[in-house]
Amino acid sequence: MSETQSNVAEFSVSEISFSIKRTMEDTFGYVRVRGELGRISRPGSGHIYLDLKDDRAVLSGVIWRGVASKLKIQPEQGLEVIATGKITTFPGQSKYQMVIDALEPAGAGALMALLEERKKKLAAEGLFAEERKKPLPPMPAVIGVVTSPTGAVIRDILHRIADRFPLHVLVWPVRVQGETSGAEVANGIRGFNALEPGGHIPRPDLVIVARGGGSIEDLWGFNDEAVVRAAADSRIPIISAVGHETDWTLIDLAADVRAPTPTGAAEIAVPVKAEMMAFVDDRSRRLNSGLVRFVTGRRTELRAASAALPAPQDLLALPRQKFDTLANGLERALIVSTKGHRSDFQSLSGRLSPLLLTRLSSKARQDLVQLGDRQQRALSVAISQKRQAYSAISVRLTPQRLMQQTTLGKERMSGLSERLDRAFLARITQEKSRLDGLQKLLKSLSYKDVLARGYALVRDETGKPVRSAAAVASGTALAIELADGTLDAVATSTSAAAPPQRKSKPKKSNPAKPTVEDQGNLF
Template identity: 45%
Template structure:
């Protein structure tokens, strides 16, 4: 081991001193730098920070975006995105590395923006936001049209002028900015607020929404490529027409909307019908209806005439019926005469068999039968009376005085036995009734609302004698009634005390009386 040379004038730094000196030097010399590079190794940490690497074809530098600066970035950091960042150069002393703390980030050019847009389109398409089955049909006759656009410029004037010429309806304009960092959020908010309106409310709910903006560069229209805006359009329930830019311009909102219009004027034409064309169409349909009705009437008339020609004439029908009637009437007299003669013959034949003896025979037979029945009935009644008389005599012979007195003796014995059992039963009933009366008295004493008043409590009632259970239900200035054990007093909630009441000394609290055996049953 050799001794350290102490003759040198060079100061010996510690590692920490050197590291932090270099850190301060870099931060002072490069406190603000602007870099154009490609992102790689992008990591979104769970604590909100973003760690990444900025590189070109010959070098690379580590970068970090603190959580507070992430929300201010113009683009979301993604692998392979070409960006322009601003920040300051600093070091990481624990690892002897230098890095850039990024404060702002924006896409480096159109190519990077389009690449980012393509990746977002693929993502949303995979989620089903572009499916044709999710598109809503536009209303045929909208009563209210909602327009989301800038309140200044030619776009809103063109839309209003076109709607006024085509279809008289109400137009609600929601003013927003259509370019810049806040444009996407304002347009999304306007769409969400339109969809949140209730039908029949003070502000009418639109039947259709138009999102419009004039032409511009890709950067000018970039607000309409926002992912949150696209999801808001997809989640809405009102049909939406996107009219952003010119016919050759395409934004993300065009794929999610229910209909895309090449220009704002075309969007107004898609949203509204032409009133004059509707009137002409109605007039044409009315004329066709009248012509069709006329042809139908003529057709039915022809059918009726053809059917009428196939039917026989009324005079022919009447003449044939008259002829048949005359024929039947001519044969009626001869038929009646033959009928009378036949009945007369039958009557003479039957009358020859009707002699007086034949007519009297049934009466004689019934009289003989009645006489025989009467004789048998008399004999039967006599036998029945004799039997009943003998039976009555036998019953009377058995009814001796001892037998008549036996029921009275049995009743007396039963009453004696009942009297013996009755007194203990009455005593037990009275005892149970006394116990129940005592328990009811204790229960009454426990639930008596006036019992607590004797112990210093008071009951609060409203003027209508309803009980106040919570102090929160009373309002200042409300009159109440305080019920004490001896009397009731009126009071006002949060009222100002009188001078006499304020000066009056507080009454001494009476001493708690000792419990007596008679009061121990009061448990309230």
């Protein structure tokens, strides 16, 4: 049987592949695709490969290196985005993909959700805790600034510092926007901390991280996890001055102080030199004036006291008169005393004959010899007694005796140690049982168990529990606490026949709402 001839044209694989490629690019030369980012790959070439997906399909995408370096928002898995680019094919694998020229979040809600999730994660690690905050130095000698060296921010900071208190400023140049912004800012903070005190390059006493205002996408680099960790780990106090007064980023929570603007950071960092000099001059003048008043007052008091004292001659009149009286009686008393002593001497001299003195001396010598003999005998007896006592003690203090006493002491000490350990463990067990009982009692008395059974606790605007529906007026703001969280609600009616409609939203653990003075809360 002969072969069937066909008029269908034949194409090579390459012709078909590139024809499909041209058709796809002509048809979908410019598209905007909304989807959720799935797999993200960053090879060493600098390109970014990712997946855009929804609930029914997945679209592969690629961002070339030149475009990736200019993205305001870096792709992160789970982020909902709008990608702009063209649909093309990859003939080498018979697959189609999207070449992305621009990438933006699908509304501020997506970024805020990602930011809130990151904030909760870092807060749970304690990076935003108040006890981590360090006090700012009152008069820093060197200030480090992490910012762009070409923007208006650094000029404003330098100008403000020069006006208030000129000092040494070190600038760590970084990109404040783009793909590498977060890594460069984190490296700047860690670089300043790595400087050795007293080295060739002075180590800053204070670091300012600054950037001008912008959208949430422009400031996204300062929400980078590496930046927050570097700020929290910094040993040098940090002032965050990112954006305007209403802009908030995660570094503001990790920094020791947040400034509303870069210029405000410079004002917080340094005092006003002229005001300090005026303050010192004022205190110096007040000190001199007070010293003059003090000396003048004391001089006046001294003069008043001296005027109240009597004259020196009046003070010495009575003592001088008494001295003259005693001087006149001294001569007569001396004569009488001399006569009396002469009479006593003559009386005693008649009794002290040479024979009497010889007899007394001989008797004293005999008494001295007897005392010497008695002392010698007593010393001999004492030495003999001490020698006998020493011999008795030396017999008892033999090496075998000492070893036996030491062994008995060790055994006694070991027994006491075991008794102490047993008593300690028993006391710990007793206290643990008591603590467990108190914990069970506390849990049984807590209203949290009641909420877990499906009940709710309603509080008014002041935080007091609502006990009666009649006590709630229409329009009153209420907080309803459930077992797993708290809801905000507004009373629209107090009638039992018309159940109130509630508008609820998830609420944070802190029920306090931000005020106007708080400048809002981006989180």
